[in-house]
Amino acid sequence: MTDFLNSGFRKTDLNSDANIEQNVETTVLGADEIIINMGPQHPSTHGVLRVKLKLDGEKVVDSECIIGYLHRGVEKIAEHRTYQQFAPYVDRMDYVAAVSNGLGYCEAIEKLLGVEAPPRARVIRTILTELQRIASHLVWLGTHALDIGALTPIFYCFREREEILKIFEKYCGARLTTHAFRIGGLQYEAYDELEKDTERFCNDFEHKVDEYETLLTSNRIWLGRTKGIGVISGEQAIAIGATGPVIRASGIQWDIRKAAPYAAYDQYKFDIPTGKNGDTYDRYMVRMEEMRQSTRICLQAIQNIPTGPIMARVGKVLKPPPGEVYHAIEAPKGELGYYVVSDGTTQPYRVRIRPPSFVNLQAFDTMVKGHLVADVVAIIGTLDIVLGEVDR
Amino acid sequence: MEAWQDRKQAILVVDRAHLVEIARFTRDDEQFNFLADLTAVDWPKREKRFDVVLNLYSFPKNERLRLKVWAADGEPVPTVSHVWPTANWLEREAYDMFGIVFEGHPNLTRILLPDGWQGFPLRKDYDILTQDTAWIRENLGIESGQ
Numbered sequence: 001m002t003d004f005l006n007s008g009f010r011k012t013d014l015n016s017d018a019n020i021e022q023n024v025e026t027t028v029l030g031a032d033e034i035i036i037n038m039g040p041q042h043p044s045t046h047g048v049l050r051v052k053l054k055l056d057g058e059k060v061v062d063s064e065c066i067i068g069y070l071h072r073g074v075e076k077i078a079e080h081r082t083y084q085q086f087a088p089y090v091d092r093m094d095y096v097a098a099v100s101n102g103l104g105y106c107e108a109i110e111k112l113l114g115v116e117a118p119p120r121a122r123v124i125r126t127i128l129t130e131l132q133r134i135a136s137h138l139v140w141l142g143t144h145a146l147d148i149g150a151l152t153p154i155f156y157c158f159r160e161r162e163e164i165l166k167i168f169e170k171y172c173g174a175r176l177t178t179h180a181f182r183i184g185g186l187q188y189e190a191y192d193e194l195e196k197d198t199e200r201f202c203n204d205f206e207h208k209v210d211e212y213e214t215l216l217t218s219n220r221i222w223l224g225r226t227k228g229i230g231v232i233s234g235e236q237a238i239a240i241g242a243t244g245p246v247i248r249a250s251g252i253q254w255d256i257r258k259a260a261p262y263a264a265y266d267q268y269k270f271d272i273p274t275g276k277n278g279d280t281y282d283r284y285m286v287r288m289e290e291m292r293q294s295t296r297i298c299l300q301a302i303q304n305i306p307t308g309p310i311m312a313r314v315g316k317v318l319k320p321p322p323g324e325v326y327h328a329i330e331a332p333k334g335e336l337g338y339y340v341v342s343d344g345t346t347q348p349y350r351v352r353i354r355p356p357s358f359v360n361l362q363a364f365d366t367m368v369k370g371h372l373v374a375d376v377v378a379i380i381g382t383l384d385i386v387l388g389e390v391d392r
Numbered sequence: 393m394e395a396w397q398d399r400k401q402a403i404l405v406v407d408r409a410h411l412v413e414i415a416r417f418t419r420d421d422e423q424f425n426f427l428a429d430l431t432a433v434d435w436p437k438r439e440k441r442f443d444v445v446l447n448l449y450s451f452p453k454n455e456r457l458r459l460k461v462w463a464a465d466g467e468p469v470p471t472v473s474h475v476w477p478t479a480n481w482l483e484r485e486a487y488d489m490f491g492i493v494f495e496g497h498p499n500l501t502r503i504l505l506p507d508g509w510q511g512f513p514l515r516k517d518y519d520i521l522t523q524d525t526a527w528i529r530e531n532l533g534i535e536s537g538q
Contacts, residue, residue, distance in 0.1 A: 073513060337428060350434075
């Protein structure tokens with residue numbers, strides 16, 4: 001008996017049988033710290049994230065994210081392609097929000113060239129990007145709820161996401177990695193029923209969000225699993241570089257669509273939802289409200305799509321003048337920045353992608369400390385990371 | 393120090409030795425409290441081949457600023473990870489891809505590539521076929537797979 005206790009658990013002073021009787025409870029509960037490995041093949045890590053957890057019982061004492069399993073060297077590929085050839089690659093980073101990636105890249109190169117997309121192109125870009133934001137948040141909501149144990153929402157979420165993907169399919173023929181935009185504007189004119197489809201979807205969708213909320217918002221299990229979990233304060237979020245819904249849930253009202261408007265966002269009215277506590281529940285509420293705001297933007301945009309060309313005057317061969325530019329957009333997950341350096345040739349000298357997921361994931365260690373193993377899953381879900389973007 | 397604007401974006405080149413001092417000044421006095429991005433660019437023909445680029449953002453002022461540090465191969469750059477904790481992973485990535493050493497970094501190891509990786513892929517003299525050819529020679533016993 002003494003040998004058994006000493007071998008597997010924390011060393012306790014066990015001299016006599018009487019001591020065993022007294023110490024048995026403390027010995028078993030106060031087990032040594034152990035290190036367990038979560039992922040890269042784990043259903044709730046949303047891809048190939050590997051987390052090393054140091055546990056004291058069920059409590060997380062320390063953690064370390066190990067990433068890079070999906071590294072494809074996108075930035076190196078960029079240096080060996082022309083500006084136009086590289087555009088489809090960016091869709092493969094955050095593959096649940098390909099349209100947003102494409103928008104950021106096209107606008108960065110346009111800035112580098114000194115051209116601007118025509119108004120019609122910019123409005124259509126805004127509509128598609130906002131639909132993409134809803135689709136991305138729906139994937140987040142479905143999987144996040146599934147991880148925590150609510151099995152139903154994912155079916156509703158994918159039902160609505162399907163409608164959005166159908167709009168993309170009608171617009172450009174692709175559903176997931178769309179390559180919807182071109183440098184200088186759009187390749188395809190909007191199809192005839194784009195406005196009608198978008199309007200129908202947006203009008204329906206507002207009720208659908210209410211429907212999701214009846215399942216989750218005041219659900220006692222949901223509250224128990226999300227309130228006070230993974231708390232990060234506003235100052236911490238700024239220090240760690242978190243952006244998007246993560247920083248807004250911590251009470252910082254900052255959105256690049258308002259701070260430095262791009263595409264056609266300066267023309268539309270919308271609110272920036274914020275939270276107070278910076279916990280998982282607030283991030284959930286922020287993203288739910290963002291979906292409503294996105295439908296609001298789409299409904300305003302389809303009222304008045306300007307007529308005119310959809311492509312600016314850019315040549316077939318792009319040779320931006322030497323120099324550099326940093327362009328950031330508000331992707332569904334946060335600040336997506338492109339830092340592009342040109343040396344005056346047809347190929348970019350350097351393309352640096354500032355992925356929101358990569359930087360947000362850095363907050364994981366702060367958020368997870370002191371929580372239980374079961375909450376690790378909730379925290380990975382609430383950060384809304386996509387490993388294609390983390391690893392690039 | 394050198395300063396200019398490119399496409400209406402402010403760029404400031406600072407001395408390597410004074411980076412931490414200037415970083416603290418820009419964060420505290422100039423209110424650039426958010427490090428959006430830290431990366432590097434390789435110019436192999438230059439004497440100091442690396443640009444270390446810091447893209448800063450100021451929440452109170454809603455402005456962006458780009459700091460640049462020039463460093464030769466093997467010259468350590470002081471870390472700013474204690475000024476902006478964001479820099480922790482970003483500096484690790486710059487080390488992983490360019491081999492730039494950040495002095496004083498708490499854990500300067502490879503982040504995206506495996507630990508045993510040879511070379512630094514985003515350097516301009518790193519040929520994309522090198523790794524491939526080496527693997528093919530070793531494992532398949534032929535000269536090239538191309």
